[in-house]
Amino acid sequence: MKRSLSRALNLVTFVFVVKFYSMILRRISPAAVFLLSLILSGCGPAATKPDLDIQLAAGIHPRVYFACEQSMARLDALFSGNEVINDLQRIGGGVSLAIQDFSVDRAAIVQRLNRAGIPVIAWMALPQDQGYYLNAENAEQAKAWFQDFLHWTDSAKLQWAAVGLDIEPNLNEFAAIRKDGGFKLVLTILGRTISLSRNHLVRKATNDYNDLVGEIHAHGYPVQTYQFPFVADEREVGSTVLDRVAGLVPLAVDTEVLMTYSSFRHDLGSALVANYGAKAGGIAIGSTSEAADSSLNSKFSALNWEQFSNDLITAAHFSKIVGVYSLEACVHRGFLAKMKNFNWQQPVHIPGSAITATAHFRAMVQRVIWISTYWIYVLLGLVALIVLLIWQIRKLRKKPAKPV
Numbered sequence: 001m002k003r004s005l006s007r008a009l010n011l012v013t014f015v016f017v018v019k020f021y022s023m024i025l026r027r028i029s030p031a032a033v034f035l036l037s038l039i040l041s042g043c044g045p046a047a048t049k050p051d052l053d054i055q056l057a058a059g060i061h062p063r064v065y066f067a068c069e070q071s072m073a074r075l076d077a078l079f080s081g082n083e084v085i086n087d088l089q090r091i092g093g094g095v096s097l098a099i100q101d102f103s104v105d106r107a108a109i110v111q112r113l114n115r116a117g118i119p120v121i122a123w124m125a126l127p128q129d130q131g132y133y134l135n136a137e138n139a140e141q142a143k144a145w146f147q148d149f150l151h152w153t154d155s156a157k158l159q160w161a162a163v164g165l166d167i168e169p170n171l172n173e174f175a176a177i178r179k180d181g182g183f184k185l186v187l188t189i190l191g192r193t194i195s196l197s198r199n200h201l202v203r204k205a206t207n208d209y210n211d212l213v214g215e216i217h218a219h220g221y222p223v224q225t226y227q228f229p230f231v232a233d234e235r236e237v238g239s240t241v242l243d244r245v246a247g248l249v250p251l252a253v254d255t256e257v258l259m260t261y262s263s264f265r266h267d268l269g270s271a272l273v274a275n276y277g278a279k280a281g282g283i284a285i286g287s288t289s290e291a292a293d294s295s296l297n298s299k300f301s302a303l304n305w306e307q308f309s310n311d312l313i314t315a316a317h318f319s320k321i322v323g324v325y326s327l328e329a330c331v332h333r334g335f336l337a338k339m340k341n342f343n344w345q346q347p348v349h350i351p352g353s354a355i356t357a358t359a360h361f362r363a364m365v366q367r368v369i370w371i372s373t374y375w376i377y378v379l380l381g382l383v384a385l386i387v388l389l390i391w392q393i394r395k396l397r398k399k400p401a402k403p404v
Contacts, residue, residue, distance in 0.1 A: 286325030
């Protein structure tokens with residue numbers, strides 16, 4: 001059974017980000033967090049950063065791709081008339097379409113978009129039992145998918161602007177581990193950080209995926225990857241721990257798109273997009289979709305129009321390619337229609353407090369990644385230090401007192 005759009009977004013972002021990073025931090029005592037903060041970032045509070053004002057120059061207009069991840073029935077309903085296609089034409093937008101099957105009906109939707117001159121990215125989506133998203137566990141399945149994709153494309157004479165590889169953890173695997181309790185999940189994560197076999201798996205998968213990228217290029221298609229923004233923090237630290245833990249694979253592609261969804265950190269807002277976007281090849285913003293679980297909407301509510309507009313302009317300031325999650329939500333909430341008269345030159349003001357908070361957030365993420373990478377060495381060092389202290393104490397006790 002294919003998972004719905006909102007369920008997919010909920011699982012991908014909430015489970016991995018909140019359950020992975022926050023759970024590790026909750027298991028470190030406040031005193032330890034404070035001590036590690038001093039060790040890794042120095043003493044004293046950081047100075048508040050200045051406000052950031054963004055205003056695009058006249059004529060600046062990025063290519064906006066709207067992600068569409070729908071079952072065939074919902075896809076038919078979305079494109080039942082000409083309104084969505086007409087709106088996409090007016091704004092010069094494109095569609096990143098999840099290819100969940102190689103059906104005649106899905107090909108017909110792509111053909112309509114091709115005839116309308118709307119660029120379409122083929123978003124690689126594996127069957128649910130193969131993990132759906134791409135990671136170190138399913139490189140062989142991804143290669144097989146591409147061969148089927150080529151046959152389907154040739155048969156239906158489809159045209160593609162690029163092929164998109166969505167690099168995310170194997171959610172089925174993490175869900176199975178979580179059933180045994182949070183402690184089992186922590187042990188699994190820690191074990192993978194030092195596992196040689198896991199390291200070998202990721203290296204082999206990276207080579208296999210790079211071969212696949214080469215094959216996609218050989219057929220004339222540019223390649224994009226969609227990555228969690230934390231891969232940028234991993235690079236800053238000089239680590240590969242996320243690759244081993246979550247099966248993420250770093251690939252050499254034409255455009256690496258970072259998924260900077262401020263809907264999961266409303267307190268940071270567009271500052272999150274600005275911070276990660278400064279060094280990103282491409283930026284995806286969102287989410288405009290409500291979560292399937294209503295209890296999550298109070299914490300991770302979808303972007304409203306003002307928030308969406310600010311994120312869109314901020315992303316356009318740093319990147320010529322901007323992704324939006326998702327097309328169907330933008331249609332249903334009227335965002336796509338409003339974009340026909342969108343003022344790309346309207347100013348965006350990002351408070352210094354939000355910029356500072358985002359810098360602190362990234363610093364904490366990088367500390368967690370650093371600790372996850374080197375925890376075994378820190379632990380061995382602490383054990384050696386304790387042994388040395390005990391030895392020194394015993395030596396002092398055995399030393400005879402000097403005569404008076």
